[in-house]
Amino acid sequence: MVKLTVTIVDDDAGRSIILQRALEDAGYEVVAILSSHDNLLMHIEKVQPDVIIVDLESPNRDSLESMRIVTQHNPRPIVMFTNDADDSMIGEAINAGVSAYVVDGFNESRIKPIMDVAIARFREFQALRNELQKTRDTLEERKIMEKAKGIVMTQRQCNENEAYKTIRTLAMENNKRIVEVAEQIISITGALKN
Amino acid sequence: MSGKNKSSSQQPLEKTELNIGFVPLTDSACLAVAKEKGFFSQYGLNVNLSKEPSWANIRDKLAYGMLDAAQMLATMPIASSLGIGGVRKQTVTALVLGVNGNAITLSSDLYKQLQDINPDFDKQRPVSAETLKQLIEIRKQQGKAVLSFAHVFPYSTHNYFLRYWLASAAIDPDRDVNLCVIPPQQMVENLQANSIDGFCAGEPWNQFAINAGIGHALISSYEIWNNAAEKVLGVNQEWALQYPNTHKALMKALIEAAQWIDKKENRLETAVILAAEAYTNVASEIIAAPLGGEYKYHADSMAEKLDDFNLFYQYNASFPWHSQAAWYMSQMQRWGDVAESVNIKTVIEAVYWDELYRQVMTEMGLDWPLSSQKTEGAHTKQWQIDSQQGKQVMSSDLFFDNQIFDFR
Numbered sequence A: 001m002v003k004l005t006v007t008i009v010d011d012d013a014g015r016s017i018i019l020q021r022a023l024e025d026a027g028y029e030v031v032a033i034l035s036s037h038d039n040l041l042m043h044i045e046k047v048q049p050d051v052i053i054v055d056l057e058s059p060n061r062d063s064l065e066s067m068r069i070v071t072q073h074n075p076r077p078i079v080m081f082t083n084d085a086d087d088s089m090i091g092e093a094i095n096a097g098v099s100a101y102v103v104d105g106f107n108e109s110r111i112k113p114i115m116d117v118a119i120a121r122f123r124e125f126q127a128l129r130n131e132l133q134k135t136r137d138t139l140e141e142r143k144i145m146e147k148a149k150g151i152v153m154t155q156r157q158c159n160e161n162e163a164y165k166t167i168r169t170l171a172m173e174n175n176k177r178i179v180e181v182a183e184q185i186i187s188i189t190g191a192l193k194n
Numbered sequence B: 001m002s003g004k005n006k007s008s009s010q011q012p013l014e015k016t017e018l019n020i021g022f023v024p025l026t027d028s029a030c031l032a033v034a035k036e037k038g039f040f041s042q043y044g045l046n047v048n049l050s051k052e053p054s055w056a057n058i059r060d061k062l063a064y065g066m067l068d069a070a071q072m073l074a075t076m077p078i079a080s081s082l083g084i085g086g087v088r089k090q091t092v093t094a095l096v097l098g099v100n101g102n103a104i105t106l107s108s109d110l111y112k113q114l115q116d117i118n119p120d121f122d123k124q125r126p127v128s129a130e131t132l133k134q135l136i137e138i139r140k141q142q143g144k145a146v147l148s149f150a151h152v153f154p155y156s157t158h159n160y161f162l163r164y165w166l167a168s169a170a171i172d173p174d175r176d177v178n179l180c181v182i183p184p185q186q187m188v189e190n191l192q193a194n195s196i197d198g199f200c201a202g203e204p205w206n207q208f209a210i211n212a213g214i215g216h217a218l219i220s221s222y223e224i225w226n227n228a229a230e231k232v233l234g235v236n237q238e239w240a241l242q243y244p245n246t247h248k249a250l251m252k253a254l255i256e257a258a259q260w261i262d263k264k265e266n267r268l269e270t271a272v273i274l275a276a277e278a279y280t281n282v283a284s285e286i287i288a289a290p291l292g293g294e295y296k297y298h299a300d301s302m303a304e305k306l307d308d309f310n311l312f313y314q315y316n317a318s319f320p321w322h323s324q325a326a327w328y329m330s331q332m333q334r335w336g337d338v339a340e341s342v343n344i345k346t347v348i349e350a351v352y353w354d355e356l357y358r359q360v361m362t363e364m365g366l367d368w369p370l371s372s373q374k375t376e377g378a379h380t381k382q383w384q385i386d387s388q389q390g391k392q393v394m395s396s397d398l399f400f401d402n403q404i405f406d407f408r
Helices: A013-025 A040-047 A061-070 A087-096 A108-156 A160-173 A178-193 B026-036 B055-063 B076-082 B108-117 B130-141 B157-167 B184-192 B205-211 B237-242 B244-261 B264-275 B284-291 B322-334 B344-351 B354-363
Strands: A005-009 A029-034 A051-055 A078-080 A098-103 B017-022 B046-051 B069-073 B091-100 B102-107 B148-151 B178-181 B198-202 B215-220 B229-236 B383-387 B390-394
Touching (some): A005 A013, A005 A040, A013 A029, A013 A108, A029 A040, A051 A061, A061 A098, A087 B055, A098 A108, A108 A178, A160 A178, B017 B026, B017 B055, B026 B046, B026 B091, B026 B244, B026 B264, B055 B076, B055 B229, B069 B091, B076 B091, B076 B229, B076 B322, B076 B344, B091 B344, B102 B108, B102 B157, B102 B205, B108 B130, B108 B215, B148 B157, B157 B198, B198 B205, B237 B244, B244 B264, B244 B354, B322 B344
Parallel strands (some): A005 A051
Antiparallel strands (some): A051 A098, A078 A098, B383 B390
């Protein structure tokens, strides 16, 4: 059986590799991964993939849409979905940040499983990215706490536990997050030093 | 006026947190100024301006409710409502966010080839495409490659302007040249890399190419058709029906922004606002010149006076003229994007909400034209139109080839 060919257009290399793997596991052939700086139209003319999966935030979407016009004398014009494509699926795709362009004459029902894979992977990647950001924030907060505790310990000649309690009390009295108070302590000390 | 809250004197807002999409360009001015100079907040609106990388994104995000409203090309609400090129979604506009503002720029190489045919080919403005036609014929005989021109979106005003200008010299835009779409922010690098020979785009991209010495402007969209609607405020019809007071408040804030920008003394500050990273991220000098009515066609020559290159409010610039929407639709039909059987009048009455504009202007104590149609191309200089309060001064609406478009 001839595999359906897919081209991925995404500036996020990490995400496109994950998507490629997922599509290949599902039995599709990823013929190319392109970034927005590659010459998209030339590539697509040459490779003629069945489906193009594109990051919604790619400025090249407008170029891809024009292919229907550019290739109107060509037997393989490309359109975005089709007028009778499943409405809710398009909404879901947009929410996940992914869009697809399919070759005209290509059976619409066959786009669905490809899109399902892409939507799932885009979502997963977003979750992963959010998680990473949270971890980074936590690490950053811990560093700030350590620094603020150090300042309080020096100034008050107290131990770490007491320094933490002082900061926490300050936070409660001022209705602020502990890390915000810690940041203030650091910036005030910095300002006094200058 | 600033700081005064106008929201209390209005009908209650159904929604105050708004997400509005835009593509960063000089004519995003109304949105940027309404945000930065506090016009949105004066009307009780907390607006997040969402910078979008493509017109397709604007269309899709608006269609699926991820944006409350968006800056759109004047042709886009028509295309969305008809479902051409994308999902069909009834989209409306009751406000034009700017007229004119685009130009056709050629690569230095192509410009030189035209000069070789006739050194004075562009001495008289507006420049016709006759010399380009001659060059295309010569290149055909020599077996040279077909010239490529880019615009910004399949159903863009730019596309129709470019086609109109080419076709006026009997250049078939579908056979004699290769038309393609490139995002505006990538135009300059593509011109420099010679992957295209010219483009039609909005500012600041023409002036950017010209100042960098890699292109020559040939004709501005103002010269092709004086004072044609370019960007509009697009919303879904269902959004407009669900949030009528919010829609009106939004329009009022943008009308005040447009009035502010059209005061000559505020143009420089507008350019500074637009230069910021949140908007175009291009040097304010490049934005300021055309905004101030100084248009540069070549790197090595003085800027020429083009006072109305960007207009936002003056001469009823913000009014959604049915006759202008009709011209765009007639071009969409001419090039096969809209079927001949589609009734232009019916579509435009559903999409271009002139009556809502009138209602909003009345509430603001401002004047408006009685008719939504004028004979496009018939006015070669300033003229007067019948208005609610008497007469209003209008500007020219001339086509560069002196065509008349009478839609009634």
